[in-house]
Amino acid sequence: xxxxxxxxxxxxxxxxxxxxxxxxxxxxxxxxxxxxxxxxxxxxxxxxxxxxxxxxxxxxxxxxxxxxxxxxxxxxxxxxxxxxxxxxxxxxxxxxxxxxxxxxxxxxxxxxxxxxxxxxxxxxxxxxxxxxxxxxxxxxxxxxxxxxxxxxxxxxxxxxxxxxxxxxxxxxxxxxxxxxxxxxxxxxxxxxxxxxxxxxxxxxxxxxxxxxxxxxxxxxxxxxxxxxxxxxxxxxxxxxxxxxxxxxxxxxxxxxxxxxxxxxxxxxxxxxxxxxxxxxxxxxxxxxxxxxxxxx
Amino acid sequence: xxxxxxxxxxxxxxxxxxxxxxxxxxxxxxxxxxxxxxxxxxxxxxxxxxxxxxxxxxxxxxxxxxxxxxxxxxxxxxxxxxxxxxxxxxxxxxxxxxxxxxxxxxxxxxxxxxxxxxxxxxxxxxxxxxxxxxxxxxxxxxxxxxxxxxxxxxxxxxxxxxxxxxxxxxxxxxxxxxxxxxxxxxxxxxxxxxxxxxxxxxxxxxxxxxxxxxxxxxxxxxxxxxxxxxxxxxxxxxxxxxxxxxxxxxxxxxxxxxxxxxxxxxxxxxxxxxxxxxxxxxxxxxxxxxxxxxxxxxxxxxxxxxxxxxxxxxxxxxxxxxxxxxxxxxxxxxxxxxxxxxxxxxxxxxxxxxxxxxxxxxxxxxxxxxxxxxxxxxxxxxxxxxxxxxxxxxxxxxxxxxxxxx
Numbered sequence: 001x002x003x004x005x006x007x008x009x010x011x012x013x014x015x016x017x018x019x020x021x022x023x024x025x026x027x028x029x030x031x032x033x034x035x036x037x038x039x040x041x042x043x044x045x046x047x048x049x050x051x052x053x054x055x056x057x058x059x060x061x062x063x064x065x066x067x068x069x070x071x072x073x074x075x076x077x078x079x080x081x082x083x084x085x086x087x088x089x090x091x092x093x094x095x096x097x098x099x100x101x102x103x104x105x106x107x108x109x110x111x112x113x114x115x116x117x118x119x120x121x122x123x124x125x126x127x128x129x130x131x132x133x134x135x136x137x138x139x140x141x142x143x144x145x146x147x148x149x150x151x152x153x154x155x156x157x158x159x160x161x162x163x164x165x166x167x168x169x170x171x172x173x174x175x176x177x178x179x180x181x182x183x184x185x186x187x188x189x190x191x192x193x194x195x196x197x198x199x200x201x202x203x204x205x206x207x208x209x210x211x212x213x214x215x216x217x218x219x220x221x222x223x224x225x226x227x228x229x230x231x232x233x234x235x236x237x238x239x240x241x242x243x244x245x246x247x248x249x250x251x252x253x254x255x256x257x258x259x260x261x262x263x264x265x266x267x268x269x270x271x272x273x274x275x276x277x278x279x280x281x282x283x284x285x286x287x288x289x290x291x292x293x294x295x296x
Numbered sequence: 297x298x299x300x301x302x303x304x305x306x307x308x309x310x311x312x313x314x315x316x317x318x319x320x321x322x323x324x325x326x327x328x329x330x331x332x333x334x335x336x337x338x339x340x341x342x343x344x345x346x347x348x349x350x351x352x353x354x355x356x357x358x359x360x361x362x363x364x365x366x367x368x369x370x371x372x373x374x375x376x377x378x379x380x381x382x383x384x385x386x387x388x389x390x391x392x393x394x395x396x397x398x399x400x401x402x403x404x405x406x407x408x409x410x411x412x413x414x415x416x417x418x419x420x421x422x423x424x425x426x427x428x429x430x431x432x433x434x435x436x437x438x439x440x441x442x443x444x445x446x447x448x449x450x451x452x453x454x455x456x457x458x459x460x461x462x463x464x465x466x467x468x469x470x471x472x473x474x475x476x477x478x479x480x481x482x483x484x485x486x487x488x489x490x491x492x493x494x495x496x497x498x499x500x501x502x503x504x505x506x507x508x509x510x511x512x513x514x515x516x517x518x519x520x521x522x523x524x525x526x527x528x529x530x531x532x533x534x535x536x537x538x539x540x541x542x543x544x545x546x547x548x549x550x551x552x553x554x555x556x557x558x559x560x561x562x563x564x565x566x567x568x569x570x571x572x573x574x575x576x577x578x579x580x581x582x583x584x585x586x587x588x589x590x591x592x593x594x595x596x597x598x599x600x601x602x603x604x605x606x607x608x609x610x611x612x613x614x615x616x617x618x619x620x621x622x623x624x625x626x627x628x629x630x631x632x633x634x635x636x637x638x639x640x641x642x643x644x645x646x647x648x649x650x651x652x653x654x655x656x657x658x659x660x661x662x663x664x665x666x667x668x669x670x671x672x673x674x675x676x677x678x679x680x681x682x683x684x685x686x687x688x689x690x691x692x693x694x695x696x697x698x699x700x701x702x
Contacts, residue, residue, distance in 0.1 A: 042511045042682065067512045078312055089304040092511040134509065179613025 001047075008034050009045075009197040015143075016190075018053075021174040022063040025275075026194035027283035032177050033070060035194070036144060040067060040162040052142060060114035065141030066167075070147050070177070072131055080106070080130055083119055084137065091138035098137070101132040105133040109159065123157055131161060136167050143167055149183065161187075181275040193282055200282050209272040211282065216274070217254060220267030230254055234277070239266075244273070302516055305522025306529070309497070313530050315447075320411050325533050330541045338549065356428050358397035358414070359386060367401055368436040375428055387413050398428045462652075472564040476650040479573035483642060484612070485538075486531045488585055491609060494528065494585055495522045495601045498592035498681055516682045518672065524585050573661045579666025580642025584608070586673025593680035619647065621657035627654035636664060639667045 009031050012160060016022040023156060026032045037043045039050040041057065045126045050057035052064070073082050081102055088098025109129045114122060119130065128151055148164070149157045155193070164187075168174055184191060184205070191208060193201040201208045202214065216234070219241045230249040235242035245254060251270040258265055313319055324694060336562065352549065359380035378385050380398060389395035390413040397415065402408035410558055438447050460467045468574055498520070502505045510519060588607055595601035601637070615634050619648040622631050634644040635658065643661045648654035654662075 021424070042508060055642050065512060067509065069506060073507075073509065075312075075500070076504050077316075082312065083309075086304070086308045087509070089308075090510075092300075144455070156391060170679035192404045206424065279407055 001242070007197065007253060008009075009038065012048075012199055014192050014198065014199065014202055016173055016175055018173055019168070019171060021168065021176065022192035023188035024175055024177045024194070025179075025184065025191055025279070026177075027279075029198040030194045030283070032194055033146065034067075034197075036067075036177070040065070040144070060262050062141070064138070064141045066135040066138065066143045066172075068132060068135040068143075068145045070150070072128060072139070072151075074127060074131060074134070077118060079116050080111070080122070081115040081120055084130065084134055087134045088137050093138060094206055101137050102133070105137065107132065108163075116274045117123060124151055125153065128152060129156070132163060139170060140167070140172055143172050143174045143176075145174065147178055149178070150177060181279060184275055188294065194222055195276075195282055205275065206272075207277065208275070212273060212278045215245045215251070216277065217245065217251060218267070218269045218271065219243060219258070219265065221258070222264040222266065223262055225258065226261045228254075228257055230257060244277075249273040297654045299668065301518050302522050302525075303520055306526045309523050310529050311528035313493075313526070314533065319530075323537050327541045328540050331546075334541065334545050334549070337548060347653070356397065358399060358425075358479055359395065360399040360426070361386075361433075362401045363403040364401050364405055366405065366436050366440070367432055368439050371435045371439065372432050375432060379431065390415065399425075399432075401433070402431075403431065411605060413660055441628055445603070467652075471562050472566055472569070472652070473650045475563055475565045476569040476573040476646070479577040479631060480643065480646040482535075483580055483646065485535055485579050486528070486581060487612060489533045489534050490527050491584075491588055491605065493527055494524075494588035495605055496598055497527065498589050498677070499595065499598055501681075502593075505596075511682070513597065516678045520589055520678050520681055524589070524674075527585075528581075538581075548638070569649055569652070572654070572663070575648060575663045576646050576649065576659075576666065579670055580646075582670030583638060583673055584612070585664055586675075587668055587679045589677035590673060590680050590694060593677060599620075612643060615640050615643040615647065622647045623651050623653075626651075636665065641666060 012031075012035060021103065024032055024036070034043065038048070039057065041050075075086075078086075084102035084105075085095065085098040088101060089095060093101065094234065103115065106115055107162070111122075111126060114126065119127060132148070135145070143164070145164070148159060152160055164174060174187075176183075176188070188205065190204050191201070192199055193208070202213055203211070217231070221239060221241065224245075224246040225236070225241050227233075229246070231243040231245050231254055233241055234244045244253065245251070251268075253265060255265065256269055356376040358377050360377050361380050361383045367415070372378075379398070385398070386395060386398040386400075390398050393415060398413045400411040400413075401409065410429050412423065412425045412429050416422060417424070438444075441447055441450075458469070460469065497644060501510060501519075588605065589602050591604050591608070595604065618630055618634065621628055622634075625631065631644065631648075634640040635648065635654070641662050645654055645659070649659065
């Protein structure tokens, strides 16, 4: 995909399996939204297609798709029910079906009394709920959610997750763009990391963590953690540090080095590297240092 | 194009427009104002009529002197006059309010004016003195001539009946010009009424940031065409509401409202001029709509769009600067340019079509040109909408839009 001379998406290809939750990750400007717009035909890609069940995505697939864009928006001067019904009709529901779904959904998200109100009279969070309702109202086979929890408080975030879970249970495949790594670790089966329009990592979370040399030690201690060729100190706070291990070193060796150098070890937890760390490594300003570990 | 979705878009766009209180306030304001004007005209017409009736029964008291020997004393007397016995003091008596009016008819009416002096009765009533003085002269002269025919001839009080022929067939005159001109009126009404809504219709998706949601469920062509159809329906509804007081006034209160009594049955609806007029109207509508929708798709806000919108609308009115040439000298270079330049073509060609100076070949070229440019403008509008409407807060440059096509 290119805009004039500028190549925005380059040789990107990935599969999303039926029924899975797929994380589409990347920093701002990495090409996530452009990729989605090109996949959905909003932009005409220079080359490439979105295939759903082996068929090229086209006009007729709109009714099988639910898309929650990052740029939230609805017809603000219309009533909630009118807007929901309109989108329902466009997604192939009859007028009665669209109204029935809308009322049931509004009831579920505690907005039943707002059905006749204009959209712009609702709070930002309430408008987001309406938009999510519009996204799922055709019981889509594929849900594409761009920053779905943006702007939600914890209570409504839980409600949103429940609704997404319901869609998944109903058989929907979910593809979500998010910067919330804990959400990714909790919800996603597989992920892709995008940088400058190219794939940086692709696979299950375990596979991606392994790809980035995924071992970290979270250390509680007294004394001074010495420098060592076996690890790098990626975080140093009072009596707490995180150490990124070289691939050739095992945790026991590191513990032994620490103890023999006089460090009083109060806690020692070995884990895979978090997606947050990997994200910072790939997109952060100091990306060069972790890369020096040779994990890539 | 998906008919179900097109119908849904048309229904949604039309319904939400006509459901708005603001729409009805704007739409009903004009007929209500017209109705108020009609009531005022009706009232004033009634009072004028009563005043005129009252004036008819009044006589004007005046005295006069006649150096011309033209005035018939019987006629002057019938209008309230008496010969002045003391001309030297007549003017002073009028000034003092002792005499109502005094007319002095000179020896030569061709050289000198009739001198009229009267007590002030207000600007409008003072005209009565002048009218009565003239009436005395006219009636006295008629009496002297003694022939109504000669009087009518001298005064030019007679009618002519003209018939002209074109290609051996009686040409219809104004009766054939008016019906095709109705398309021009309709064109102006529709574009003027709907232009702002055309701009706003695509801006709305952008300003509400709803484009991505809508474009994943709907083809942009369907959306744009649906919006245009609904706008046309809204325009038709507004035109009916605007026209209704005039129609009601014409049918039921023609005399009271002093509406000229056009004999509509004499209008001549000729097939080719009417067909050409209709095609020019549709082609022109498509062209202007496509351009206005394109502007709406490119500009980020209504305020910025209105700056580009002005010059486009101006092009609709430019042909009226040369309307006399369009009618009297349709072969002139400037008229030819205006006839074929797309933005001035609809108005110029509709005028020429009505006045019978647009030949078949020219008409075919202009119609083809309007439809081709109109469809191109619509395709451009759809393309710009596809890209421009997701540049939510920015103006889309045409260069960027076409780069995105690659």
